[in-house]
Amino acid sequence: MDILGWDKDMMFEELIQSDVLINTIYPMPGVTEPLITREMVSKMKPNSIIIDIAGTGIIETSRYTTLEDPVYYEQEVLHYCVPNMPALCPQTSTNMMLMTTGPYIMNIANNGLKEVVENDVIVRNCISTLNGEIVHHEVGINHNMPYTDIKTELLLSKK
Template sequence: MKVGIPKEIKNNESRVGMTPAGVFELTKKNHTVFVQSTAGEGSGFFDKDYQEVGATILPTIEDVYNQSDMIVKVKEPIALEYPLIRENQIVFTYFHFASSEPLTKAMIESKSVCIAYETVEDADGTLPLLTPMSEVAGRMAIQQGAKYLEKPIKGRGILLGGVPGVAPGKVLVLGAGVVGVQAAKMAAGLGAHVTIMDINMKRLRYVNDVLPNHVTTAFSSEYSIRQLIKSHDLIIGGVLVKGGKAPKLIRKDMLKDMRPGTVIVDVAVDQGGCFETTKATTHEDPTYIIDDVVHYCVANMPGAVPYTSTIALTNVTLPYILNIANKGWEEACTKDVALAKGLNIIKGKIVYKEISEAFQLEAFEA
């Protein structure tokens, strides 16, 4: 199979779809790999690194799309890429369709085969291709939140870990999934007081067992959220609905109950965000302020640490990429139930229920 790795063109996205190590595994199996020139430089991988493992370097993004049977990316295609995607071409990337109707309609019109990293699902319900980026984003949420709590950036002027004689900052984490647990772990490591909320008691019991004693758990409800936001300095939104839009847990009217300079970080922004006031931002311009509350809603947080993120992503995507390249998407998805759940749109038809529900569009059986 001919596999293409274009350069990411989303604002400040420095990750790349595959490391040279991943490319080597494909070329070793006699697959052809096209890499757009400089695609890996943002992650610390150079054209010569890819050439040494058998890749062919192509000068433009158009060349990569034109010559490839399967496109392997990191982020969803943006408008400039829509016309490049061909009928029957496989596109394997993070799509997050439920947050973008234009993207959904463009991929329907392209009649391509869209396999979304974020909905590949193991038998136990875990999302193996989303997990590493959720781990990165969860940890980064605290790193960024701590920075934006500083007064020069309009935060409350709080040092999360405190100092002797001064109480530590308070962190509220909404969601006890991968993002939430990683965020709580990082915040606890800094010495902050952490409260993590969820509606799943099994997850809360797990958190209670594995995290330090200064991480407390709370059952999530609108009432309890409204109470806790009044006293917390940093609020992390990490709620996931598989393939669907995130629920709005913090409404605009609730911002007035927060103290001026409170920072909220919405890690669910790719799925529409779990704050009503969320709007996607970039690493170039990451924050905005509403009602004296600092919002950090960068839609590709792991893109700020591309070396770590690209390696972590290739570690988990490569077995699936090899499977598709070796067998073709139809046989690969027939024999691998987890991969089959990654099918979102096939040749103009939505085959993932949550996407059709998000936009009231017709869904078909995969």
């Protein structure tokens, strides 16, 4: 098992049978090794496809591309690594974002941020700053800046 709790052998078996791999995950702070190595990519079927929306080190062979030059081959695998793809279809992506986030927004509107943060780990883990303070440990670690626990910041808050 690796740091994410995934079985790399099982993942490798799935990878070499796949025609398309889509990565949407970012590495955790402090993780320096790619989850999918160059060697693993080299074992994929020739002309298979990697779509890396995150493009930040999960797949060793990924690097950012642009709409002007969106693809490249590496290890005989076609790579497409254009970041921020939702911006290409703003109306659709906005509708999808609202469908996804709407219930959380309504929960905060109806119950207040303090109560929701205390009772909903999903909301708590999505807040990066509050009252001018970093309250998400990964943001603090990634930017080498001090951070405080969100519950502590809410208790200290006068709002």
